[in-house]
Amino acid sequence: MFVINPRLSLPDHEIVIDAIRAQGAGGQNVNKVASAVHLRFDIQASSLPGELKARLLAQRDRRITTDGVVVIKAQRHRTQDRNQEDALARLRELILAANFVAKTRKPTRPTRGSQQRRLDTKALHARTKALRGRAEE
Numbered sequence: 001m002f003v004i005n006p007r008l009s010l011p012d013h014e015i016v017i018d019a020i021r022a023q024g025a026g027g028q029n030v031n032k033v034a035s036a037v038h039l040r041f042d043i044q045a046s047s048l049p050g051e052l053k054a055r056l057l058a059q060r061d062r063r064i065t066t067d068g069v070v071v072i073k074a075q076r077h078r079t080q081d082r083n084q085e086d087a088l089a090r091l092r093e094l095i096l097a098a099n100f101v102a103k104t105r106k107p108t109r110p111t112r113g114s115q116q117r118r119l120d121t122k123a124l125h126a127r128t129k130a131l132r133g134r135a136e137e
Contacts, residue, residue: 022075036075039087
């Protein structure tokens, strides 16, 4: 069971993890050992709540394919276990980002006191500027 937060978790069979060879420099080890990890997670077929699925699919993230499959490639670390943990952590972050719903802003009106203070400072500025005019002779 993959725990995302205390109220949200996924069965292990919904996450497919494949070991692949890492790219880039690394010498002989990189050519012999499959230490990188490909994680695949099908959003549509998952047991996530429908609302969360919709928000995940609506995210403009290059890791989500047009078919609704999350593909994460982890190859930062030398060991397969650490790369697997890294991929799962990135999946967790992606799902938690979609799980967060910003509160809708309720429009408010300025208080009577703030309106009065604004008008008082405007009047003060107007008087100050009026005194800057040319002196009459």
